Amino acid sequence: EKLIIGLASEPTAIDPHYHNLGPNNALSRHIFDRLINQDEKQRLKPGLATSWKPIDDLTWEFKLRPGVKYHDGSEFNADDVVCSFKRAPDVPNSPSSFATYTKGKTVVKVDNLTVHFKTAQPYPLMGNDVSTVPIVSDSAGCNAATEDYNSGKAAIGTGPFKFVSYKPGESIVLSRNDNYWGDKPVWTELHLRSIKSGPSRVAALLAGDVDMIAGVPTTDIETLKSNKKLQLSQGVSNRVIYLHLDQFRENSPFVKANGGGEIKNPLLDVRVRKAISMAINRDAIVDRVMEGVAIKAGQLLPEGFFGVSSKLEPVAYDPKGAKGLLAAAGYPDGFEMTIHSPNDRYINDAKIAEAIGQMLTRIGIKTAVETMPRSVYFSRASKGAKGLPEFSFILVGWGAGSGEASSPLKSLIHTYDKSKGFGSSNRGRYSDPAVDAVIEEALRTVDDAKRQDLLAKATEMAIENVAIIPTHFQVNTWAAKKGLKYIARTDEYTLAIGVLKE
Amino acid sequence: MTEVVQQDLASERQVQTIDSETPFKRFVSEFFDSKTASVALFILLSIIILAVIAPWITPQDPYDLAQVDVLDGRQPPGAEAFSGYTMWLGSDGAGRDLYSGILYGLRISLSVGVMSGFIALLIGMAVGLLAAYAGGRAENVIMRVVDLQLSFPAALVALMLIAILGKGVDKIILALVVAQWAYYARTVRASALVERNKEYVEAAACLGISHARIIFRHIMPNCLAPLIVVGTVQTAHAISLEATLSFLGVGMPQTSPSLGVLIANGFEYMLSGRYWISVFPGIALLVTVVSINLVGDHLRDVLNPRISTGGGKAK
């Protein structure tokens, strides 16, 4: 049976190690397996490994699944794992490698069905990291170039689908792997088409050209819901949309006194940050801008994820209180500020920025809104003219790829530290040694319960200090023909295995 | 070209009417001969006036974030806003009153179109006149540059430029100027070449009049007619182009939307039944562009029936 899916973004290669990017990772999950799979809630489930456990402080042992066959008939074994972990971080020309997950780990083959992962320090997130690296075949894939994958020559995995054809920009055709070791997919033939323009994607579904689409624009959800021929699936994602504030410059480039003069950066004052958070009407954002399809955020990950604090609630909308705080901080008449935001990255990103601009202007912080394509935005936001983040107040999002709270804590909250690789996306340069210490301790703690507490504690401390201002969690929507049901995933991936017939 | 000139002679020789009107009066009376063009001009003028007085006739300043409330968002036509006024054309996703938004958007769209057209016209005219008058190597170099520019579609040039320059009215205008000046230059050069070879230029030279004066006082006024036509068409084109760029996400900023941005934003709502967000600005754009084109079309007939042929390889 044939299934045609309209994707919102286009995979850029068949090579699973080439570009560590959402759409590519989603695609590679069809053809390739990982040692550990993430389920729809990003919980770790056995994949090509049947079990994994730390055998000492520095070694994890993985038992491999016996009897798994590649699409070309060859057998899966420990050699494939070793060579895959060698290839993944080092594909030529790759703009975004898997080194993030493989570094610091040595993979040792013990026997045909056992491998050891060794690290220099205790490493609790071994499972999460390993779950991101696709396994390719030693014989067909490890020495192949990206082009060989795209042409199909090397596109040989153990996954539920087999490669049929790839026309860049147009479509990817896969067929069912009838020898799959796990649950076999319902679909014998799978077409993945990318239709970037939201309305066009919806139109394609309405016209019956595709069976299912990902990334339903929020504006259309209401109408599609009332359409009898369609069925929607929704689920909260691991992505939090938040505001980063300049907390390291005495004079912030985009914060000005009323009338445009220089002032000492008010964002350094925690009362001002709190006021901003209180001025944001999260309900309005969710209801009006997101058309109800989002969840108010009070911390880094939505409920149910590992490392989430049960104590934190979204900050309540309180413009009066906000004004009071501003006055207390010495800004009774507010100041001027620019919010920068991408306009093609997150769901309704520019509109949210505009709404926030409106809300802040109302409590006296006259906020200009500047949106730009992500191509311009990210390099300026991360590294402006002087190698420092250029903006003062930005809207960004963070999806926790590992599915637990250390990911945002380490990248967004921890002090920017190039040598240790911490705070790489800390574009406000928030820095609190106390929080840093808790995060680092969590990252050394292999015990799950203890780690959960440490992560929650770090989150609470950061939110208390208004290191960042979370606004909401994205909710993703898929729409399909009646009779099809998609199991919504927190990682935002669109996977054909998740499409079920009712 | 010479044929055209000969024809001019032939046709003019027959019109031996000695009327006492000035060329301008004659032009005006001929222009208003066409009902469609008169109506179009009337509409266009009304649009311009509305755009100019927008701040005094709109309930909201859609560019002032303090006046725009997301809670007013996506209201259908006729709904009442929180601040009490009626949004006759509804509101967009950010809570902008569309009536106000359209009039303000018109201001931007028109000024982008007119400004870019005007600057491009000035540049193009100077370059074209210079090329035609100087001749020889200078002309060759200039015209190669013009060719280079023309060999790229305006849309592509503008797209690339804005990607490089970033957003903002000034940048859009700059991009549109770069995309358009060559059209003017070519037009001016073509007519200046014809004019330069006319005997009145020789007469002026014979009378010892300086080159600059010959170029600007004698040749230039005679090249204006086709320029005006190209100017109207290009202005309409610039307005459309700005809308298209906005659609592609590289146009005007989100918070000071031009018509194009309004349409592009509303575009997302097309399938959701909230037609007004995109349709009303769309109609405004359409009416503006159509009436400019109608006026330009008729100007073409009145000012110079022959440049419309696009003769030879002209576009």
Add this chain to the structure above:
Amino acid sequence: MPNTLEVSGLKTHFLMRAGVAKAVDGVDFSIAKGEVMGLVGESGSGKSITGFSIIGLIDPPGRIVEGSIKFQGEELVGAPEERLRNLRGNRIAMIFQDPMMTLNPVLRVDTQMIEALKAHQNIGKKEAWTKARDTLGMVGIPAPDERMRAYPHQLSGGMRQRVAIAIAFLNEPDLIIADEPTTALDVTIQGQIIHEAQNLCRRTGASLIWITHDLAVVAGIADHISVMYAGKIVEQGNIDDVIDRPAHPYTVGLLGSVPSANNRGQRLYQIAGMTPNILALPKGCSFKERCDRRTKTCEVSPEAVERNHRTFRCHHPYFEEVEV
């Protein structure tokens, strides 16, 4: 046998926004077989429109409003278009002024000739080609085979006009209307063209209307002359009569205006004023404002009078004084 052409009371008007342009306003003349008539007049006097009226090529806003044109006894005014088309280029042919413009620039000479033959004769392509080539030879074009394959722009002005003449003569018409065919050419070429046209007319017995503003040219070739002014023929008659003993003050003026050896260094006779605007002609005689013989009677439009072998429209003709 009827005259080849009899035109009487012909009025061709252009109805325009600014008024009615009476381009041709009551023209009568006739041409016998083999006769050459010169039609002279200044620019805008209606010569060309007379020619186009005869051949039936008046386009809106112009219209023949009155009068009759009898070609070999057949009435052409009001005749069905198909009939006119049959006559055009077949029995009546026309040659235009500007040889640059009359030939289609993108079609080869042979195409343009053969189509003229095929439009009127059931004739094979080969035969048509041969005939076309022979006709080219007849108008004095050297190496006609080669010229057949040429495009108009590859020919000089004189050559082009010869081709146009050849096309006009292809179907051996009975009447040829030549509308200033030599005005744009040099004297030596003009001589050549007149020479060819004269020869061919004589050979085929065709009648010829030669339209020009150059009296000297008409003097050289015509049997008859008609002088047009503001849409009317003000004087017509035998060539010698009219040129040697003009009756109408306008004719007198025209003849006096021509510079020549006889009046070297002297002031020329000059007609006062300028050629009139046919949209705003004065009442009565349209020449009266430029005429130094005008009297009260000129307020009434003069009828055509026939006297002394000629017809004229004037209340005060010159020859009366001379003769009386």
Add this chain to the structure above:
Amino acid sequence: MSVFIIRRLLQAALIVFIMSLIVFFGVNVIGDPVYMLVSPDADQADIEKAIERLGLNLPIYEQYFKFLNGAWQGDLGDSFVFGEPALKLILHHMPATFELAFTALAMAIVIGIPLGLYSGLYPEQKISKGIMAGSILGFSLPTFWVGLMLIMLFAVMLGWLPSTGRGDTAKLFGLQTSLFTLDGLSHVILPALNLALLKISLAIRLTRSGVREAMGQDYVKFARAKGLNTSRIILVHVMKNIMIPVVTVMGLEFGSLVAFSVVTESIFAWPGMGKLLIDAILQLDRPIVVAYLMIIVLFFVVINLIVDIIYSILDPRVRLQDQGA
């Protein structure tokens, strides 16, 4: 002729060189692609490695020289995003765009010329006025807006034609084209129509003004004086003259069709060069942008050349021969 070709080639070389300079440095100004390409999980060291891998750590002029060196050997660099040679990617997307542009051009000619002819011959008729009004609309409507309307009407509401994408392709002369399969044709109609709209208007206007001018020419009058019937006058005398501007202008417009397909392709999810370009611009995939522009320049030069040659064939007055004025 040879002068002509040489002149064009010289021009092309110059333009390509200048373009490469502008684009190379221009794109560099926009921003650093790495920050958009890297996974958010990447830390500072990973980012630096990626920069190095893409060769972006070198000073920009060195990058440019490297690029020139490669370009000289036909290597325009590898796409940052796709990791494959930019040239290969563009060539891969080219047939789709060309087939779209061709279809649009054909539509413009097949629809535009007859309509223009009619309205030029009978300018006073109601139908002609309607045609002219339509052509003004065609000029004025923004392409993207029309595109969505077409989808709404023909795909969503009527369900007659598919909304997006390219249909089945078949091989012809070694090229994949969708013009010879039923499914492919049904896919190409809407986007091509969308793209053609402007050009139809243009064809109408060109033809009309050409007809109007030609009809007033002496050679038409002379043709009538020869006693030719109306159809021959129109089809041979008038049409042949009009074809000169129409064909040349339409030929040149083919270039702008290709360029304008950017908009249409993104609406109809048409897998062509335009979409590739706009994505590349949005992702700062500099090798693709540079390669695209260079190929387009080349393509324009070729089109210009072809148009000139056609022009000289159609109009015997223009000769591209080396000798003679």
Add this chain to the structure above:
Amino acid sequence: MSAPLLEIRNVSKRFVKKLDVAGKIAARLGANISEETVHAVDNVSMTINKGEVVGLVGESGCGKSTLGRVVAGIHNPTDGQVFFEGQDISALEGVRKREVTLAVQMIFQDPFASLNQRMRVEDIIGEAPVYHGLTTRSEKSDYVDEIMEKVGLDPSLKKRYPHQFSGGQRQRIGIARALAVKPRFLVCDEAIAALDVSIQAQVINLFMDLREEFDLTYLFISHDLSVVEHIADRVLIMYLGRVVESGITEEIFDRPVHPYTSALLAEAPRLDQRKREFAPIKGEIPSPLEPPSGCHFHPRCPHAIGDCSRQAPALEVVRRNHIAACHLRERFG
């Protein structure tokens, strides 16, 4: 003897169409292309005395206008010199240069193209005098009135634009424009060719009147022999860039020597010749790009002998006030 008002010595004017880079490359690669040179005027000398009217006659393209432009200073000669009152004009500077520029004015053929459509008559006529300080801005109006009256135009029409005038009136405006800078020498390039017969007479008369009133000298270019015969004191006949015959008018018209002159005279239609047989000379004027060798006229000449195709005849005196360039001048002279 005082110097003639104007003298030109061995003046040549060539128009060269140069090859561009592409052309040069193609030529290198063996394409059959080269620069094209038009010898528009080829080694012409003449003198014009004060008060004289010199007629210049020849067929289209023979270089009449080019010569006229050289004289008027619009073109610089490729070779040779132009003297005004004995001074080489190329060597003049400053005030004197302007004086000479203004002293030689030109009247053009086309009464439409020669007037700037966008200027009022007043400005057309008054621009140069104001520009050169011959009058002031405030007195311009009177100045223009005066000149308009001189050329027979109603000064009350001075606010009008050229298109509101008839051809003859326009030509008068052109003449007024030239007269406004008080010239002493007028080059009239086919100045009456585009006018109707009755208007031609008016303008010719005007020229003759002005000549007397302002003591003007004319170079009168025309292809119409009867006009030249009527107005000129001396005549130059040109053929393909060269002067083939020149002399006082009666001489040339009554006793032409050069076969080309004879042919021209024979072809010119005259009122007193009725129903004549035209027996034209054969052929057409050759392309100035590749003029025939020797005597340019030899391919069309009914009397051509062997020498004619080999050697260009020089201008030699035939009689007093009459020179011709023909190998056979003895026979015809």
